[in-house]
Amino acid sequence: MDAKTVALAGGSGFIGRAIAQRLAASGSTRVRVLTRNPDKARSQLDLPGVEFVQADIARPASLADALKGANTIVDMIQFEGYPVENPRRGLTFERIDYGGVVALIDAAKEAGVQQFIYISGAAADENSTHPAFRAKGRAERAIRESGLTYTIFRPSLVYGPEDKVVNGLAGALRYAPIFGVPGTGRQKVQPVLVDDLAACVTLAVSGRGRNGTYDIGGPDLMTFDEMMQIIMDASGHRRPLFHIPEGIMRGVGGLLEKLPKPVLSRDAVTFVTADNACDIQPLIEEFGINLTPARIGMAYLGKK
Numbered sequence: 001m002d003a004k005t006v007a008l009a010g011g012s013g014f015i016g017r018a019i020a021q022r023l024a025a026s027g028s029t030r031v032r033v034l035t036r037n038p039d040k041a042r043s044q045l046d047l048p049g050v051e052f053v054q055a056d057i058a059r060p061a062s063l064a065d066a067l068k069g070a071n072t073i074v075d076m077i078q079f080e081g082y083p084v085e086n087p088r089r090g091l092t093f094e095r096i097d098y099g100g101v102v103a104l105i106d107a108a109k110e111a112g113v114q115q116f117i118y119i120s121g122a123a124a125d126e127n128s129t130h131p132a133f134r135a136k137g138r139a140e141r142a143i144r145e146s147g148l149t150y151t152i153f154r155p156s157l158v159y160g161p162e163d164k165v166v167n168g169l170a171g172a173l174r175y176a177p178i179f180g181v182p183g184t185g186r187q188k189v190q191p192v193l194v195d196d197l198a199a200c201v202t203l204a205v206s207g208r209g210r211n212g213t214y215d216i217g218g219p220d221l222m223t224f225d226e227m228m229q230i231i232m233d234a235s236g237h238r239r240p241l242f243h244i245p246e247g248i249m250r251g252v253g254g255l256l257e258k259l260p261k262p263v264l265s266r267d268a269v270t271f272v273t274a275d276n277a278c279d280i281q282p283l284i285e286e287f288g289i290n291l292t293p294a295r296i297g298m299a300y301l302g303k304k
């Protein structure tokens, strides 16, 4: 039988690169990265046999062409600056998270793609008042009702040697004498190593988790403060923590979101102070994965 062709929308991003590497190493699939900038993506992910194809969800016509001949699509698209929206540039949860999924479903059907794998988020909920969680929830529903075979993963915070968040926190600890944690520090997080997520996606490509939705987090549920302790231990940069009240952050966010290029918004504050807990039991039963504890998974911080 011919090897499956797997198209990775967002394959040039942090999670996408890990999945491309894992799929390419499996030797049993052909990997196609969909990107707005194939030359740049190739320079970041030069893997033998991986194909790079121009595609932009803002130009739906580019999608069906890019998906021709593919069996599976994995969607990991996210707008620049996430989770701070920039409506002036059309960078919103509704347009990119939800609208992007709808455009990819239409293109997948036109191109004859049979399987849709989606990287959603732990708090996805179509009834949420928060635009990010609502858009992911609506995107999930569109996939379930598409008639395509699907698997949906709902990660908590994803980390790894090339991530922005945990590396960003470790970088800030290196230079700041004290560190300000957003909110109470008691918000729940369950960080998952990107390689564990990539391993599950690879299994899903071969049929595991068919038509299912799975939370995916690490084995340990912790508070944001506890995660900061692990990052400080792993990086060797121990600093006193203090807490920035959510109300103050929202006030600052309300001012900054008016700028042409907002760096903070009220919704982004809610996003980082929300709980991100997972029920990982169904994932473990279906995928048989040994999830990596954060203290082991974050050991790379000590080598930076």
Ligand SMILES: NC(=O)c1ccc[n+]([C@@H]2O[C@H](COP(=O)([O-])OP(=O)(O)OC[C@H]3O[C@@H](n4cnc5c(N)ncnc54)[C@H](OP(=O)(O)O)[C@@H]3O)[C@@H](O)[C@H]2O)c1
Binding pocket: 009, 010, 011, 012, 013, 014, 015, 016, 034, 035, 036, 037, 041, 055, 056, 057, 058, 075, 076, 077, 078, 079, 080, 119, 120, 121, 122, 154, 155, 156, 157, 158, 159, 165
């Ligand atoms: N990272 C986490 O902790 C985490 C946790 C839970 C859920 N997630 C979800 O996982 C997914 C991937 O996250 P990530 O951290 O890997 O994101 P990322 O590194 O920011 O990558 C985003 C990707 O989206 C692509 N993209 C952006 N706009 C596009 C457009 N208009 N058309 C086509 N492609 C576009 C980019 O490709 P080009 O620039 O090459 O076009 C890039 O490959 C997202 O949906 C995110 O919400 C992430």
